[in-house]
Amino acid sequence: MHDTATIMASRGHDVTILTSRLPGTEEEEKTPEGYRILRLESKFHDVYNPPIVHSDGVLEALESLDPDVVNHNYRWAPSFDKNVARFDGRKVFTVHNMWGEGRGIVGAGSRINDALFLRRYADSYGLFVCVSEFVRRATVERGIPECRTVTVPSCLNALPPENASPEGDYILSLGRLVRPKGLDYLVEAMRDVDCKLYICGKGPEEERLARKISLHGLQDRVEMLGYVNEEEKQRLMRGCRLFVMPSVFESFGLAAVEQMSYGRPIVCSKVNGLPETVGDAGILVPPKDPKAIASAVNRLLGDDGLRSDLGRKAYAQAGKYVWENHADRFVDLMTRVNGGEFDRKLR
Numbered sequence: 001m002h003d004t005a006t007i008m009a010s011r012g013h014d015v016t017i018l019t020s021r022l023p024g025t026e027e028e029e030k031t032p033e034g035y036r037i038l039r040l041e042s043k044f045h046d047v048y049n050p051p052i053v054h055s056d057g058v059l060e061a062l063e064s065l066d067p068d069v070v071n072h073n074y075r076w077a078p079s080f081d082k083n084v085a086r087f088d089g090r091k092v093f094t095v096h097n098m099w100g101e102g103r104g105i106v107g108a109g110s111r112i113n114d115a116l117f118l119r120r121y122a123d124s125y126g127l128f129v130c131v132s133e134f135v136r137r138a139t140v141e142r143g144i145p146e147c148r149t150v151t152v153p154s155c156l157n158a159l160p161p162e163n164a165s166p167e168g169d170y171i172l173s174l175g176r177l178v179r180p181k182g183l184d185y186l187v188e189a190m191r192d193v194d195c196k197l198y199i200c201g202k203g204p205e206e207e208r209l210a211r212k213i214s215l216h217g218l219q220d221r222v223e224m225l226g227y228v229n230e231e232e233k234q235r236l237m238r239g240c241r242l243f244v245m246p247s248v249f250e251s252f253g254l255a256a257v258e259q260m261s262y263g264r265p266i267v268c269s270k271v272n273g274l275p276e277t278v279g280d281a282g283i284l285v286p287p288k289d290p291k292a293i294a295s296a297v298n299r300l301l302g303d304d305g306l307r308s309d310l311g312r313k314a315y316a317q318a319g320k321y322v323w324e325n326h327a328d329r330f331v332d333l334m335t336r337v338n339g340g341e342f343d344r345k346l347r
Contacts, residue, residue: 001073002033003157007327008334009034016065020044020055020077038065052076058083068338072125075117085121090337093125095135096154098272099142101249103179118142126342129333131252132273148342152330153277154254155323156261162315163263167307168239170196171297175245175255177203182246182269182287187212189246189293190222195301197222197244198236237262242300242307245269248287253277254321261318265310267296277321281314 005015010033021027021039029037040055058079062070071092072084084091102110128149130136136151171193175181183199187209190197199209199222206224213222228236237243243259245268250256252273259266266282268274275284283300285292300307336342 003155003323004071004330005031005035006033007323007330011331013334016067018058018061018065020053052078054079059086062087062089069334071129071334076113081117081121085124090340090343091125092127092129092334092337093122094129094131095139096131096251098135098249098251099138101180101251103248106179114142118144127333127337129330132276134273134276135251150333152326152333153321154252154257155321155326156254156257156318157323159315159319159322160261163238163311165238167241170198170240171242171244171301172198172200172236172240172259173244173246174200174233174237174259177201177205177209179205180247180249181205182248183209184212185288185290186244186246186293187216187218187222188290189297190218191216192291192294193221193297193301195221195241195297198240199224200226200228200233200236202227234262237264240264242267242297244293244297245274246285246287246293247271247274250274256282257318257321260314263311263315265300265307265314267293267300277317279313279317281310281317283310 001017005017009015015035017035017037019037019039020042025039027039031037038061040057040061042053042055045052053076055077062083067089069090069092070084070087071094072080073094073096075081099114100107100111122144126148128139128144130139130149130151131154133151136149139149140146173183173186177183183205210224213219237259242264243266245253245256245266247269248271250269250272253268256266256268256274256277260278260281266278268278268282268284269287270284271287278284283296285296
């Protein structure tokens, strides 16, 4: 949202992000990039990451703002879902997450929530912007007419300079510590990998992963670094031998793009939008398969030429996903929505 708001503001559009208010944040803020943030009083139900949110005064705020186009980005906020649908204006829904995403009871709740969203609110949106072609096809399969779906990927603001740093003696995993990221399978895979793994990130799975590392006696091989600041994150990405992304669900994989932009190969799950995003810049493995993860990691660790070749391909692949290549299309779509091109009801 920050990126698309920045793009629209840079083109002279008046942009406001209406969102829930986290503790310790200001009610209203003007950003250096030129867009405004309005935060509504909210309650958070932390059963998933990000959480389910209930915010007060959504419809009233929308009617006061009276925007030309509303771009709704998050379907786990019932108060936003209901009131954005009630707002009498042109609307876009951006599909960031997989439909039915989640494991166990969270996955069941996700499927119920998505079914309600599609049945109750989908008709109010003129256009569904999907972050990958896989997500677009999945959206059509759920009954949204194909002519009301488009693909605009999540992107980096810019590609960093080519990575000239020497390889370190470690592999790297970065991201939120939540079950859909599949990190428990990576920890299990490390029983068969003789290399240091750093796991960076925070989240509700942190304690469970730490117990699993201890259970398998991997404390010397797997280190959880928790939250790392941007400078440290970049240092780690520059110096690793390869990245591992064992996700169970992944609509697009912006984290994979960021990692590939450092010219290192990636081992990732062959799931959802990840194969589309990674292309031939890494090794794809079946999801939930520790043996396959370990085999792919060991293959790369044992072949300097393959690592170097896939690293070059990774940097080139990441270059496809910078806003410079997609911003004009996004702005054009919002302009066409505002012009009424997608006003016809979905069904």
